[in-house]
Amino acid sequence: MARYELVKRSVALITLTNPPVNALSSAVRHAIAKSMEHALNDPKVSAVVICGENGRFCGGADIREFAGPLRGPPLVPLLDAIEAGEKPVVAAIEGVALGGGFELALVCHYRIAHFKARLGLPEVTLGILPAAGGTQRLPRLIGIPAALELITTGRHISAQEALKLGIVDQVTEQNACEVAVEFALRAVAKPLSSRRVSMLTTPCPPDLDALLEAVTMQVKKKARGVMAPLACIQAVRAAATMPYSKGIKRESELMATLFNSGQARALQYCFFAQRTAGKWTLPSGAQWNNSKPREIRSAAIIGLGTMGRGIVVSLARVGISVIAVESEKKLLETGKQMVIGMLERDAKRRGVSASLNLLKFTLSLQDLKDVDLVIEAVFEDMALKKRVFQELSKVCRPATLLCTNTSGLDVDALAGVTDRPHLVVGMHFFSPAHVMKLLEVVCGPRSSSETIATAMSLGKRMGKVSVAVGNCPGFVGNRMLKPYLDQATFLLEEGATPEQIDKALEDFGFAMGVFRMSDLAGLDVGWRVRKESGLTGPDVDPKNPPRRRQGRRYCPIPDMVCEQGRFGQKTGRGWYMYDKPGGTNAKPDPLIQNLLEMYRSRYGIQPRNISDQEIIERCLFALANEGFRILEDGIAARPEDIDVIYLFGYGFPRHGGGPMFYSSMVGLERVLERLEHYHQAHPDVPHLEPSPLLKKLVACGSPPVQKWREHIKTMHSHL
Numbered sequence: 001m002a003r004y005e006l007v008k009r010s011v012a013l014i015t016l017t018n019p020p021v022n023a024l025s026s027a028v029r030h031a032i033a034k035s036m037e038h039a040l041n042d043p044k045v046s047a048v049v050i051c052g053e054n055g056r057f058c059g060g061a062d063i064r065e066f067a068g069p070l071r072g073p074p075l076v077p078l079l080d081a082i083e084a085g086e087k088p089v090v091a092a093i094e095g096v097a098l099g100g101g102f103e104l105a106l107v108c109h110y111r112i113a114h115f116k117a118r119l120g121l122p123e124v125t126l127g128i129l130p131a132a133g134g135t136q137r138l139p140r141l142i143g144i145p146a147a148l149e150l151i152t153t154g155r156h157i158s159a160q161e162a163l164k165l166g167i168v169d170q171v172t173e174q175n176a177c178e179v180a181v182e183f184a185l186r187a188v189a190k191p192l193s194s195r196r197v198s199m200l201t202t203p204c205p206p207d208l209d210a211l212l213e214a215v216t217m218q219v220k221k222k223a224r225g226v227m228a229p230l231a232c233i234q235a236v237r238a239a240a241t242m243p244y245s246k247g248i249k250r251e252s253e254l255m256a257t258l259f260n261s262g263q264a265r266a267l268q269y270c271f272f273a274q275r276t277a278g279k280w281t282l283p284s285g286a287q288w289n290n291s292k293p294r295e296i297r298s299a300a301i302i303g304l305g306t307m308g309r310g311i312v313v314s315l316a317r318v319g320i321s322v323i324a325v326e327s328e329k330k331l332l333e334t335g336k337q338m339v340i341g342m343l344e345r346d347a348k349r350r351g352v353s354a355s356l357n358l359l360k361f362t363l364s365l366q367d368l369k370d371v372d373l374v375i376e377a378v379f380e381d382m383a384l385k386k387r388v389f390q391e392l393s394k395v396c397r398p399a400t401l402l403c404t405n406t407s408g409l410d411v412d413a414l415a416g417v418t419d420r421p422h423l424v425v426g427m428h429f430f431s432p433a434h435v436m437k438l439l440e441v442v443c444g445p446r447s448s449s450e451t452i453a454t455a456m457s458l459g460k461r462m463g464k465v466s467v468a469v470g471n472c473p474g475f476v477g478n479r480m481l482k483p484y485l486d487q488a489t490f491l492l493e494e495g496a497t498p499e500q501i502d503k504a505l506e507d508f509g510f511a512m513g514v515f516r517m518s519d520l521a522g523l524d525v526g527w528r529v530r531k532e533s534g535l536t537g538p539d540v541d542p543k544n545p546p547r548r549r550q551g552r553r554y555c556p557i558p559d560m561v562c563e564q565g566r567f568g569q570k571t572g573r574g575w576y577m578y579d580k581p582g583g584t585n586a587k588p589d590p591l592i593q594n595l596l597e598m599y600r601s602r603y604g605i606q607p608r609n610i611s612d613q614e615i616i617e618r619c620l621f622a623l624a625n626e627g628f629r630i631l632e633d634g635i636a637a638r639p640e641d642i643d644v645i646y647l648f649g650y651g652f653p654r655h656g657g658g659p660m661f662y663s664s665m666v667g668l669e670r671v672l673e674r675l676e677h678y679h680q681a682h683p684d685v686p687h688l689e690p691s692p693l694l695k696k697l698v699a700c701g702s703p704p705v706q707k708w709r710e711h712i713k714t715m716h717s718h719l
């Protein structure tokens with residue numbers, strides 16, 4: 001867990017050895033304590049260097065240990081002892097120094113960083129705070145404003161920025177460990193008192209209260225209802241107003257309030273869920289670690305609408321040559337100008353040059369004959385997509401992968417019209433595709449493991465969080481969205497307003513309420529889908545009773561909104577009104593209020609007061625209930641996959657963990673009881689009927705999310 005060796009005859013080199021990130025597990029803490037004791041007591045040792053094996057200093061506390069009781073030496077006294085020691089200690093930072101790893105570096109008397117190293121205190125992203133002295137030492141070292149920013153955001157910084165801020169003493173392009181050993185030898189004769197950060201006086205700005213107030217407001221606005229950043233601010237205040245001995249106690253008290261909170265559990269779950277999602281498996285035994293992806297050097301995008309443009313940018317900025325295809329000259333020229341503008345702005349922001357030389361724009365599919373992979377991003381129309389895939393089959397070389405960006409159509413039906421169904425896969429990006437992190441990789445029954453591995457790896461290369469899902473209408477994300485949207489519109493019928501429902505969801509922590517989100521996405525897309533599926537429009541059977549379609553409750557209000565040409569932000573009117581088409585400032589619209597009142601009176605609905613609790617329960621439990629069905633159907637392999645999709649694609653708050661984790665946090669028994677209650681009140685809404693898997697899990701004693709898989713593994717998998 002830590003290697004101890006004597007180098008250059010008098011330097012004790014302590015190497016943390018806990019792959020993959022040298023996390024400070026109890027065993028590692030124990031090994032550091034023993035090694036330090038040895039070094040401080042050995043008269044041959046004049047200085048100490050601490051480094052990490054495999055070019056990684058330390059990724060912080062072992063997050064997996066947070067779930068159990070504390071074992072091994074606690075970190076604070078261990079770190080205090082290193083700082084108080086009478087021999088100089090130098091941290092040789094390569095790779096990462098994060099969280100407890102950064103705090104370990106802060107107690108060393110000197111810090112040498114490799115130029116590629118990254119440092120940071122990301123605890124806030126895990127729902128906790130840096131409680132091994134980080135909130136007390138960092139402000140003393142770099143001042144309150146800079147420390148506040150780093151601690152409340154959890155941002156990682158480069159070695160160069162750390163040098164500028166005064167966190168590290170030297171940045172090197174050589175082996176940081178060797179440089180640190182030489183540095184340590186030179187430090188032997190120097191006094192240490194000014195190098196003990198906890199002994200420094202915090203440089204305090206004159207307007208401390210105003211600064212803390214401003215940061216508090218900023219944090220509350222950005223992360224509504226999230227506890228950890230606010231606790232971080234209080235801890236930093238202690239560094240400014242208390243001596244270290246008292247400040248460290250305050251830090252520990254604040255940590256105690258966070259450590260066992262539901263938010264911390266949810267955020268830590270999110271950390272592991274995100275990593276679990278990349279580990280796809282197929283019933284055949286093919287999986288992420290035994291299936292080799294193909295290398296993709298060139299790609300083509302068909303369709304330069306909003307999605308196509310974002311996908312071109314995502315590919316080009318990671319160095320992939322892209323041929324972009326449109327059907328008409330004017331559309332091609334518009335798309336080209338927009339893509340170039342997007343790439344130039346993106347490059348400027350990142351301080352690199354725009355990779356425009358990788359782009360080619362064409363009207364001819366014939367130009368695609370040599371590309372490695374094609375992503376079709378044309379209009380959401382099956383007949384059109386089938387024509388494109390048939391054409392691609394003829395034009396592209398036999399080994400080219402054919403991908404579709406459909407948001408819910410049958411990927412296997414598209415595979416069926418090609419000469420290579422095993423090379424067809426869905427790559428469902430989320431809008432705007434160059435910004436949104438989520439990618440659903442939709443595996444058809446005939447997609448080969450190499451095809452899936454290639455799509456997953458390409459997603460990762462583009463910086464996406466890729467999740468493998470099965471093929472069914474809407475896949476995971478959009479299939480679950482339906483019951484969620486339905487509940488929201490039923491609540492409108494019953495007496496709520498769009499702004500009330502949105503506020504309840506935004507107070508819960510969603511980035512956007514359901515109606516604001518729909519306005520942003522465009523209301524016409526769903527309207528067209530409803531028309532195509534016979535739910536609205538001229539094909540509807542007139543014998544349908546009002547507010548019922550296909551044997552279940554149906555709310556026609558969204559259709560009525562669209563019939564008025566209100567398609568959301570792009571038309572300046574939707575569920576809200578905006579100052580202009582494309583405007584983003586949503587204001588309640590009296591016309592919508594009138595429409596709701598007229599609608600209710602036409603159908604004799606007596607509006608009632610609806611509580612925020614009912615809004616949250618009906619929307620979120622209906623959402624999760626569909627998630628349980630998706631697990632039963634084998635469309636998602638694990639609850640973590642569903643949660644990652646909702647966190648990265650649909651603005652579900654991370655401190656809620658995602659719909660499936662949230663259900664387990666509320667208690668599956670309670671979710672079941674509430675669904676039964678609402679289903680009894682609305683028997684014509686099948687989405688409210690508790691799913692068999694939910695019932696089964698409750699009958700099995702409501703196991704934690706990570707164990708649900710054991711209860712579904714016998715069911716058929718579509719992955």
Ligand SMILES: CC/C=C/CC(=O)SCCNC(=O)CCNC(=O)[C@H](O)C(C)(C)COP(=O)(O)OP(=O)(O)OC[C@H]1O[C@@H](n2cnc3c(N)ncnc32)[C@H](O)[C@@H]1OP(=O)(O)O
Binds near residue numbers: 021075101126129130
């Ligand atoms: C009282 C003391 C309190 C201290 C508080 C803390 O220190 S909290 C922890 C703070 N540290 C972090 O938040 C860092 C978390 N890790 C990362 O950000 C990244 O893993 C990384 C270190 C930047 C490396 O990224 P990379 O993309 O290279 O690898 P992965 O993210 O895929 O990670 C590899 C595997 O390592 C596991 N892991 C990473 N960090 C930790 C950790 N701190 N504790 C436990 N496990 C960790 C990660 O889960 C991966 O595991 P797999 O099983 O391979 O999926």
